[in-house]
Amino acid sequence: MAYQxxxxxxxLKYLLSKKEKEKVLEAMAAYMELDKYGRCTIRNIYLDTDNFRLIRRSLEKPVYKEKLRIRSYRRVEPQDTVFVELKKKYKSVVYKRRLVLSEKEVMESFRKETPLPLHSQIGDEIEYFREYYGHLYPAVFLSYEREAYFMKDGSDFRVTFDENILYRRENFSLGSSVYGTPLLEEGQTLMEIKTSGGIPLWMSQILTQCHIYKTSFSKYGLAYKNMIAEKIQGGIKYA
Known part of the structure; x- marks a missing residue:
């Protein structure tokens, strides 16, 4: 069955040291709790053109940018469900369109370049995206361990902590094991605050007290920059 x-x-993104993460978790304890998935390993396949048009455009920091990825929250088999996500950002607001289909249906659609088997507004948006950019290929496999927290009062304020962020350019399978080149330094954590409104006062206070400041961090973007550096060192440069 398909969902959308x-x-x-x-x-909002922040790079934390181990001690800073501990301080933030202490402040969160009275207001937030770990979601039902606990600590999970997220796997992503980012789709792009053969000359990386999407990520190159994103790194230019335009007013509007978009990405397409396939995601799972665990190691999957062909019959298991995965997410096809069209992520757009306009004037700092993130819009995410998501379809939930079986791994087999999704991977066959992209391998054979046929439409996804779901006719809906979101499905049509994703198909328009694919037609507009032409041939899209698996560009980067990105994985990381995530802890996600939600508010006890039921509001939509969420906080996630991502660690062991790895990327690779081979074995594009959501059923594969996790390995690759790390994007973070040892002991670092990427914290993301996700909200449709403001940041609670208690969170603002702990960020101020610990001198934790917002940063710009794109997992796919940093992976691409590393790939460019690797190619230049090897005497070859991506188009």
Whole structure:
């Protein structure tokens, strides 16, 4: 069975040391709790053109940018469900369109370049995206371990912590094991605040007290920059 969903929110990113993460978790304890998945390993396949048009455009920091990826929250088999996500950002607001289909249906669609088997507004948006950019290929496999927290009062304020962020340019399978080149330094954590409104006062206070400041961080973007550096060192440069 196929499902779809739409999200609209702000996403703020912070790089934390081990001690800073502990301080933030202490402040969160009275207000937030770990979601039902606990600590999970997220796998992503980012789709792009043969000359990386999407990520190159994104790194130029335009007013509007978009990405397409296939995601799972665990190691999957062909019959298991995965997410096809069209992620757009306009004036700092993130819009995410998501379809939920079986791994087999999704991978066959992209391998054979046939439409996804779901006719809906979100499905049509994703198909328009694919037609507009032409041939899209698996560009980067990105994985990381995530802890996600939600508010006890039921509001939509969420906080995630991502660690062991790895990328590779081979074995594009959501059923594969996790390995690759790390994007973070040892002991670092990427914290993301996700909200459709403001940041609670208690969170603002702990960020101020610990001198934790917002940063610009794109997992796919940093992976691409690393790939460019690797190619230049090897005497070859991506188009």
């Amino acid at each position: 969903a739409t999200f609209k929110r702000y996403e």
